[in-house]
Amino acid sequence: MTTAPPAFPQARVCPHLPPPAYAELRQGPALRRVTTHAGQLAWLVTRYDQARTLLKDPRLSSDRRRPGFPVISVQVVLLTERKRQALIGMDPPEHDIQRRMFLPDFTLKKVRERRADIERIVHEALDEMMEHGPPADLYREFALPVPFRVICRLLGAPWEDRDFFQDAIRRLVRTFDTAEGRQAGAELLAYFEHLVTEYKKTPDSAGLIGRLAGTGQISDDDLALAAMSLLIAGHETTAAMISLGAVTLMENPDQLAAIRADPEAITPAVEELLRFQSIADSANLRVATADIEIDGVVIKEGEGILIPGSLANRDAEVFENPDTFDAGRDAGGHIAFGYGRHQCLGQNLARLELQIALTALWQRIPTLRMTVSAEELTARPPGAIQGIDALPVTW
Amino acid sequence: MGVEGDQRVCIGAGMCALTAPGVFDQDENGLVVVLTEAPSGEAWDKALRAERLCPSGAVRVGRSSG
Numbered sequence: 001m002t003t004a005p006p007a008f009p010q011a012r013v014c015p016h017l018p019p020p021a022y023a024e025l026r027q028g029p030a031l032r033r034v035t036t037h038a039g040q041l042a043w044l045v046t047r048y049d050q051a052r053t054l055l056k057d058p059r060l061s062s063d064r065r066r067p068g069f070p071v072i073s074v075q076v077v078l079l080t081e082r083k084r085q086a087l088i089g090m091d092p093p094e095h096d097i098q099r100r101m102f103l104p105d106f107t108l109k110k111v112r113e114r115r116a117d118i119e120r121i122v123h124e125a126l127d128e129m130m131e132h133g134p135p136a137d138l139y140r141e142f143a144l145p146v147p148f149r150v151i152c153r154l155l156g157a158p159w160e161d162r163d164f165f166q167d168a169i170r171r172l173v174r175t176f177d178t179a180e181g182r183q184a185g186a187e188l189l190a191y192f193e194h195l196v197t198e199y200k201k202t203p204d205s206a207g208l209i210g211r212l213a214g215t216g217q218i219s220d221d222d223l224a225l226a227a228m229s230l231l232i233a234g235h236e237t238t239a240a241m242i243s244l245g246a247v248t249l250m251e252n253p254d255q256l257a258a259i260r261a262d263p264e265a266i267t268p269a270v271e272e273l274l275r276f277q278s279i280a281d282s283a284n285l286r287v288a289t290a291d292i293e294i295d296g297v298v299i300k301e302g303e304g305i306l307i308p309g310s311l312a313n314r315d316a317e318v319f320e321n322p323d324t325f326d327a328g329r330d331a332g333g334h335i336a337f338g339y340g341r342h343q344c345l346g347q348n349l350a351r352l353e354l355q356i357a358l359t360a361l362w363q364r365i366p367t368l369r370m371t372v373s374a375e376e377l378t379a380r381p382p383g384a385i386q387g388i389d390a391l392p393v394t395w
Numbered sequence: 396m397g398v399e400g401d402q403r404v405c406i407g408a409g410m411c412a413l414t415a416p417g418v419f420d421q422d423e424n425g426l427v428v429v430l431t432e433a434p435s436g437e438a439w440d441k442a443l444r445a446e447r448l449c450p451s452g453a454v455r456v457g458r459s460s461g
């Protein structure tokens with residue numbers, strides 16, 4: 001009898017490093033079988049070239065409702081139940097039509113116009129944290145509120161309602177219980193359906209929701225779902241990257257010193273942090289809509305495919321000494337934001353937020369340090385956006 | 396053949412404008428526009444890199460003008 005394929009995704013032991021078993025998976029074939037959370041067999045892509053080839057292949061579907069879609073968590077179970085899918089779960093032509101409606105808010109130019117606003121948000125969060133600290137929780141007081149406020153402003157989601165959002169989102173993205181997650185998702189969706197109605201009554205096109213509400217380009221239901229998923233996608237990932245990025249930099253004090261000495265150095269450093277952390281094992285999930293031959297194997301129609309950055313971004317043929325954090329390297333080709341038509345819509349916003357946040361942090365608090373060792377931080381379960389929910393620091 | 400950007404397949408990720416700013420831009424709808432059809436020197440290298448990084452295949456870079 002052969003042994004059952006390994007589970008994927010797996011849990012991190014140290015929250016800022018990939019699960020130990022991933023190193024072994026990288027040594028094996030480019031495509032191999034794994035077992036998902038739901039107990040399905042699916043294909044895991046372990047190499048960079050094959051990952052990019054497949055993410056561009058039009059025969060792969062992102063539609064969570066399709067039989068065989070890899071169910072890697074309770075959260076994916078909930079998505080498979082949905083009648084309507086958000087952008088990330090759409091296929092063309094529907095996907096491309098909706099993506100183009102959102103694009104005007106995410107161009108490099110539009111994002112760069114937000115710099116002063118993001119800087120203000122970053123400094124206000126630091127002001128507040130420094131008023132009562134040290135000590136402080138860098139996740140709760142900085143890494144989380146900064147991207148949360150930025151995405152609320154971009155969408156036009158009222159900041160006064162942040163406690164509701166944060167509570168409902170936490171119940172949705174952290175639960176292991178489908179009923180609890182379903183309930184939290186329904187509350188969020190109902191909230192945004194109401195908000196869309198409000199924007200139709202009182203037009204205000206400062207934010208994305210107000211810009212699109214009532215224009216006839218998109219149905220109210222789809223806009224509400226889009227707003228909800230943009231709110232989540234726009235901060236959960238970025239908050240994880242700000243906090244884990246800070247951990248990785250504190251773990252590498254010489255490189256941190258070099259970055260602080262050179263204002264240009266933060267740009268490549270953020271790309272390397274994105275590559276090194278590759279927090280989104282839960283992204284880049286697909287199902288085959290036809291038989292696909294690649295690398296000597298045949299992915300059968302209806303089989304699930306996992307294409308995680310956590311493996312492809314550590315392909316030694318593309319990134320030399322992939323397990324070494326090297327803030328000066330050219331990591332620009334990483335697929336931490338995905339690849340193909342679903343490549344992250346918010347990537348240039350995320351880059352800017354990370355650059356600003358991780359620069360201001362040490363400008364304001366040069367002596368910042370963790371009060372526990374990196375290994376003592378608590379990792380999130382596999383299938384979640386990888387990150388931490390608390391980062392105790394002092395200065 | 397110089398540099399091409401195909402708006403029909405572009406998904407507006409902006410990798411091209413980020414990677415080779417003098418060669419590519421995004422219009423207000425987020426779609427690729429070519430600013431320099433025949434870049435040379437460093438701009439050419441950046442255009443090639445943008446072709447490699449473009450997630451949609453919209454960026455095509457032909458032969459260098461020298």
Ligand code: HEM
Pocket residue numbers: 062087088089099151230233234235237238241279280283284285335336337338339341342343344345346347349350
């Ligand atoms: C460091 C932060 C971020 C990371 C690591 C990240 C990662 C990703 C990845 C890997 C994908 C591809 C998913 C797939 O192909 O299945 C994706 C898609 C997406 N991301 Fe991000 N993301 C980040 C920040 C953001 C922000 C700030 C926003 C919004 C403001 C955002 C919105 C989206 C959306 C809407 C999609 C779906 C795009 C589509 O399907 O066309 N993300 N992201």
Ligand code: SF4
Pocket residue numbers: 400401404405406407408409410411412419421425426427448449450451452453454
């Ligand atoms: S990198 Fe490719 S997909 Fe992105 S904006 Fe440029 S041409 Fe379009």
